[in-house]
Amino acid sequence: MSEPILTVDDVEVTFPVRGIGKEGIKGVAGVSFDVRPGETFALVGESGSGKTTLARAVNGLQAISRGEINFEGQRIDTMSKAQMQPIRRRMSMMFQDPVGSLSPRMTVGDLVTEPFRIHGAEGRDMRAETERLLSLVGLPVDFATRYPHQLSGGQARRVGVARAIALDPALIIADEPTAGLDVSVQGEVLNLLNDLRERLGLAMVIITHNLHVVHHVADRTAVMYLGRFIETGETEAVFGAPRHPYTAALLSANPEPDPDKVHARISLPAEVPSLLSRPAGCEFHTRCPWAQARCSSDAPGEVAEGARRHRCYFPLDPGAMPPGMEGAA
Amino acid sequence: MTTLAISGLNVWFSTEDGPLHALKDVEFDVPERSIVGIVGESGCGKSTLINAILGLLADNGSIEGGSIQFEGAQDLVILGPKEMQDLRGPRISTVFQDPMGALNPVLTVGRQMVNIQYRDGGSTAEKRARAEEMLSLVRIPDAKAALDRYPHQFSGGMKQRIAIAMALMMKPALLIADEPTTALDATLEVATIELLKDLQEEIGCSVLFISHHLGVIAELCDEVVVMYAGEVVERGSVRQIFNDPRHPYTVRLLECDPARQTSRSRNLPTIPGEIPDLRQRPAGCVFAPRCHRVHAGCDQAQSLVEIGEGHAARCNLALEPQTAEATA
Amino acid sequence: MRRLLREPLGVFGLSLVVLVIFGAVFADLLSAYDPTRINPRVRFQGPSGDHLLGTDQLGRDLFSRVLYGGRIALFVALVSTAVSLVIGIVLGLIAGYGPRWLDNLMILLFDSMKSFPTVMLALALVTIMGPSLTAVMVVVVLVTVPGYARIIRTQTIAIKTSEFVTAAQSMGASNGRILFKHILPNVIGPLVILASMDIPVVIAIEAGMSFLGLGVRPPTPSWGSILNDGFSSIRDTAWIAIAGGLPIIITTLGFTFLGETLRDVFDPRLKGR
Numbered sequence: 003m004s005e006p007i008l009t010v011d012d013v014e015v016t017f018p019v020r021g022i023g024k025e026g027i028k029g030v031a032g033v034s035f036d037v038r039p040g041e042t043f044a045l046v047g048e049s050g051s052g053k054t055t056l057a058r059a060v061n062g063l064q065a066i067s068r069g070e071i072n073f074e075g076q077r078i079d080t081m082s083k084a085q086m087q088p089i090r091r092r093m094s095m096m097f098q099d100p101v102g103s104l105s106p107r108m109t110v111g112d113l114v115t116e117p118f119r120i121h122g123a124e125g126r127d128m129r130a131e132t133e134r135l136l137s138l139v140g141l142p143v144d145f146a147t148r149y150p151h152q153l154s155g156g157q158a159r160r161v162g163v164a165r166a167i168a169l170d171p172a173l174i175i176a177d178e179p180t181a182g183l184d185v186s187v188q189g190e191v192l193n194l195l196n197d198l199r200e201r202l203g204l205a206m207v208i209i210t211h212n213l214h215v216v217h218h219v220a221d222r223t224a225v226m227y228l229g230r231f232i233e234t235g236e237t238e239a240v241f242g243a244p245r246h247p248y249t250a251a252l253l254s255a256n257p258e259p260d261p262d263k264v265h266a267r268i269s270l271p272a273e274v275p276s277l278l279s280r281p282a283g284c285e286f287h288t289r290c291p292w293a294q295a296r297c298s299s300d301a302p303g304e305v306a307e308g309a310r311r312h313r314c315y316f317p318l319d320p321g322a323m324p325p326g327m328e329g330a331a
Numbered sequence: 332m333t334t335l336a337i338s339g340l341n342v343w344f345s346t347e348d349g350p351l352h353a354l355k356d357v358e359f360d361v362p363e364r365s366i367v368g369i370v371g372e373s374g375c376g377k378s379t380l381i382n383a384i385l386g387l388l389a390d391n392g393s394i395e396g397g398s399i400q401f402e403g404a405q406d407l408v409i410l411g412p413k414e415m416q417d418l419r420g421p422r423i424s425t426v427f428q429d430p431m432g433a434l435n436p437v438l439t440v441g442r443q444m445v446n447i448q449y450r451d452g453g454s455t456a457e458k459r460a461r462a463e464e465m466l467s468l469v470r471i472p473d474a475k476a477a478l479d480r481y482p483h484q485f486s487g488g489m490k491q492r493i494a495i496a497m498a499l500m501m502k503p504a505l506l507i508a509d510e511p512t513t514a515l516d517a518t519l520e521v522a523t524i525e526l527l528k529d530l531q532e533e534i535g536c537s538v539l540f541i542s543h544h545l546g547v548i549a550e551l552c553d554e555v556v557v558m559y560a561g562e563v564v565e566r567g568s569v570r571q572i573f574n575d576p577r578h579p580y581t582v583r584l585l586e587c588d589p590a591r592q593t594s595r596s597r598n599l600p601t602i603p604g605e606i607p608d609l610r611q612r613p614a615g616c617v618f619a620p621r622c623h624r625v626h627a628g629c630d631q632a633q634s635l636v637e638i639g640e641g642h643a644a645r646c647n648l649a650l651e652p653q654t655a656e657a658t659a
Numbered sequence: 660m661r662r663l664l665r666e667p668l669g670v671f672g673l674s675l676v677v678l679v680i681f682g683a684v685f686a687d688l689l690s691a692y693d694p695t696r697i698n699p700r701v702r703f704q705g706p707s708g709d710h711l712l713g714t715d716q717l718g719r720d721l722f723s724r725v726l727y728g729g730r731i732a733l734f735v736a737l738v739s740t741a742v743s744l745v746i747g748i749v750l751g752l753i754a755g756y757g758p759r760w761l762d763n764l765m766i767l768l769f770d771s772m773k774s775f776p777t778v779m780l781a782l783a784l785v786t787i788m789g790p791s792l793t794a795v796m797v798v799v800v801l802v803t804v805p806g807y808a809r810i811i812r813t814q815t816i817a818i819k820t821s822e823f824v825t826a827a828q829s830m831g832a833s834n835g836r837i838l839f840k841h842i843l844p845n846v847i848g849p850l851v852i853l854a855s856m857d858i859p860v861v862i863a864i865e866a867g868m869s870f871l872g873l874g875v876r877p878p879t880p881s882w883g884s885i886l887n888d889g890f891s892s893i894r895d896t897a898w899i900a901i902a903g904g905l906p907i908i909i910t911t912l913g914f915t916f917l918g919e920t921l922r923d924v925f926d927p928r929l930k931g932r
Contacts, residue, residue, distance in 0.1 A: 004370070025451045048517070048518065048519075049516055050489075061829050062829075063828060063829055064880060082722065086831065087831050090829070090831035091829060091831075093383075093825070094829070094830070095829040097822045097826050097829075098822065099822050102821065102822045103822040103823050103825075104823055104826075105823040105827070105840070105841045105844075106823070106844075107463075107844035107845055107847060108840070108841075108844075116827070116830065116832075118834075119836075120830050120831055120832050121831065133450055154373070155373065165830075166827075174879075175601065177503070178519035180724065184372035184373055184543065185543065185584060185587045185588050186372060186547070186583065186584060186601055186602035187372075187601070188591070188599070188603040189587050189599030189600055190601040192599050193597075193598055193601065195399070196597045205458060211516060211517060212589075213517070214588070214589040214590040215589055216594055217589070217595060218589050218592065218596055218597060218599060238595065251518065252517060252518065255517040255518045255520070255521045256517055256521075256546065256590065257520070257521060257524070257544070257546030257547045257548045257549070257550045257588055258546050258549065258562050258590050259545035259548070259549045259573060259585065259588050260549055260573060260591075260592055261549045261550070261570050261573050261574070262574070263549075263569070264460075265550070267521065269521075269522070270518050272487075273488065273489070299596045306827055319756045326660060
């Protein structure tokens with residue numbers, strides 16, 4: 003197995019809170035994972051689970067308060083802006099809003115070649131680069147003169163992909179790459195990313211709340227809840243037999259386009275707790291249908307089961323249903 | 332009685348680059364006490380349809396022919412602005428993607444819910460009691476206290492539930508729900524559609540539910556209308572549409588949903604091509620340029636072909652079942 | 660531009676502005692007289708074929724004085740507005756994008772500049788610098804910069820957290836690149852419109868200061884000084900005051916109509932309708 007390209011070790015991100023003597027809010031509370039070349043790693047979770055914050059921390063847009071981030075053998079979380087500059091050629095990020103992440107007054111041609119202008123364009127033929135990148139992402143060359151507002155969501159997303167791969171990075175972090183796209187276009191963008199991953203040997207971190215997408219594209223998946231990984235593992239294994247009740251609930255919550263499907267849903271009572279007042283013990287116990295006395299007092303540590311890890315005292319067996327719902331499935 | 336019967340509806344917009352035919356011969360019914368889903372991708376005319384029903388088309392848009400019969404009594408196309416205004420709210424209410432569109436940030440929830448009932452007689456205390464009842468119906472914990480709170484004190488999911496409570500408070504005959512769960516997380520999305528279904532049964536209203544999320548449509552709706560480029564390309568019961576789609580666009584759209592792919596595949600299906608420019612509609616079938624079954628007959632205008640009870644598709648191949656091989 | 664020409668008010672404003680600019684630029688061709696030549700024999704004349712707007716108390720041709728005064732007015736307006744724009748943009752970008760303490764400091768500075776009454780500021784400056792065109796322009800710059808900087812600052816703050824700016828940061832773009840390539844093009848539109856609506860204000864300041872004798876020194880013609888001449892001679896003839904006031908009114912209306920139409924045309928809320 004090849005060496006990981008990205009190693010995130012016990013990373014914490016703290017946001018300051020106004021008021022004297024108050025501790026900050028932990029947006030990310032001790033997360034570790036690694037990504038190997040050519041691998042697709044998915045971060046899954048509901049809004050507020052800290053997945054975007056974690057991605058920004060990896061990309062150096064967000065300072066971390068504890069832990070260590072290593073990329074291609076270098077520690078990057080302590081680097082200065084100038085030191086990060088060469089790293090940015092190797093690691094690029096795609097943002098949620100396909101159109102909104104493109105500068106509105108720049109043409110597609112300028113947008114696509116901007117990475118070269120930032121990182122030294124000496125000796126590069128910008129016209130040729132524009133043509134090369136646009137054809138790589140399947141856009142006609144005459145798009146170079148268009149402005150972002152003249153593009154459809156799918157086309158804008160392709161421009162975003164072209165920008166992300168311009169400098170031949172080793173890692174792409176894609177935050178909700180299919181957000182705001184139509185179903186028929188969503189596939190195009192994921193296929194494009196996958197195709198580029200295969201051809202260029204890219205590693206990818208995909209952040210999404212669309213579990214169906216994750217199932218198809220990710221090699222490994224991490225499920226986040228309140229800034230922690232509550233379950234990590236090979237995608238097929240996690241989806242096939244979730245060990246953590248939250249993963250099971252998330253999977254069962256996905257409405258499926260089949261009117262005859264009988265839903266055996268694990269309903270989660272109450273709302274996601276606020277990061278300002280994390281529950282004691284297991285942070286999921288306030289919503290967990292399986293919660294027992296111990297869960298509300300002691301915080302479970304991470305348990306490794308082969309290649310999988312989870313944080314639960316009472317991991318689920320395949321097909322388990324909550325107490326009182328056993329007959330439903 | 333049919334709550335909403337739309338027939339032959341055509342909407343045009345005048346734009347700088349010429350007239351745009353936004354809705355063409357739209358025809359479908361929303362039967363009483365039923366949930367009808369409208370599926371379609373961006374540019375299919377969903378928003379124009381909602382605005383046409385509500386009488387809120389932009390100044391450069393106009394309805395050219397067709398009728399929108401509401402409760403078999405009124406044609407919304409010819410109704411004046413004043414009468415339309417009286418219908419919107421008490422008889423036809425709306426829920427949108429962003430609940431803050433319906434909530435006033437500077438008034439308490441209770442105050443707003445009392446204000447909606449301005450047409451009803453009765454004391455404020457009665458109206459408050461009714462508001463409280465409505466909030467507990469949408470499962471807002473501690474409804475009495477919630478009345479005195481401001482919208483920003485609720486989470487996104489709760490705000491959407493409050494918006495639903497406000498929309499259903501006057502027991503409308505028709506609720507138009509435009510992507511109400513799109514901004515919500517999966518767990519909340521499921522809870523919200525289950526709630527919507529319960530409330531619809533309890534109040535006995537009809538719902539026109541617009542979404543691009545096929546899973547939500549399959550789970551919630553009784554009937555489905557598939558729209559493409561401003562036309563109804565197929566309509567039928569939810570089972571007819573999902574289990575026996577007859578229009579090639581419906582077939583491809585269903586295929587594209589990664590949730591329909593049972594086996595894990597890195598290569599996902601797509602529909603190549605783009606929606607045509609609605610200023611220059613093709614003379615024949617509007618989907619033909621992207622269709623995998625295109626043939627000689629497709630350059631003729633297509634009419635809705637009746638396939639079975641309530642099931643129709645705008646395709647001359649509609650009577651042949653669409654097999655999986657045909658799409659390969 | 661096409662939309663601008665469809666608005667009657669915009670066309671009207673534009674033609675007034677073009678008229679004023681044309682008059683100022685071709686002043687030497689349009690008038691037969693030297694604006695400063697004194698001719699005591701033709702004092703206080705009303706409009707006639709020889710003197711289109713009549714003559715003043717010293718027998719100078721008012722029409723040519725008005726045209727040459729237009730040069731001064733437009734010169735002051737354009738130069739000082741341009742200087743204000745540049746300073747306002749730079750200060751606004753720094754305040755909006757820079758650290759919080761710098762922003763607070765600059766807001767304090769803008770507010771204290773704004774709170775100073777224009778007339779007091781003008782008097783103080785003229786006391787130091789002496790009455791001159793430069794003094795007028797310095798006053799104009801000091802008066803308009805805080806407003807411009809505030810607009811740029813507010814827009815910069817609104818836009819600096821948008822995704823395309825974050826995307827540029829994640830690519831490693833320098834602050835200069837982010838400010839001038841990504842933020843500035845998106846914040847400058849409203850400012851240009853505001854500036855075009857400010858031009859009549861600037862012309863009024865110039866005229867006002869010249870009227871008070873704090874601006875352009877005689878005998879150089881300025882609309883303000885013509886107006887002043889008119890007031891001292893109002894018992895002899897009203898034509899001098901009218902000749903001084905009319906161009907101010909025309910220019911003010913022209914730029915105001917033009918600016919308002921531009922604002923309506925470019926208002927993002929009306930875009931795409």
